[in-house]
Amino acid sequence: MMKKTNKPVKKVEKAPAGIPKYIATYKYNMWVKCFRDEKDKETYRNATKSAMRVYNTERINSAVVIGLENLRRLKNLQEKEST
Numbered sequence: 001m002m003k004k005t006n007k008p009v010k011k012v013e014k015a016p017a018g019i020p021k022y023i024a025t026y027k028y029n030m031w032v033k034c035f036r037d038e039k040d041k042e043t044y045r046n047a048t049k050s051a052m053r054v055y056n057t058e059r060i061n062s063a064v065v066i067g068l069e070n071l072r073r074l075k076n077l078q079e080k081e082s083t
Helices: 026-036 047-054 060-082
Strands: none
Touching (some): 026 047, 026 060, 047 060
16 A cells, blocks of 8 residues: 655646646656766666666666656757757
8 A cells, every 4th residue: 555645746837838837856856867977887878777766666667668758858958958
């Protein structure tokens, strides 16, 4: 049985064009830190291994999906910053 937590739900703000504005979560920020850490050879530039470590999942399929979503988000945010 899973524990219920009383974590506050983050609201998604609307961008001017009606596109939801992404709000980075704590785990996403930890994933980015783990993904970019050159000292850790196992997770450096490895989205799946970083997701397994940060999100505490043992299922490889879940980690693949999380890693790909986070990697896509990271690339989109980098493209927006460069323009």
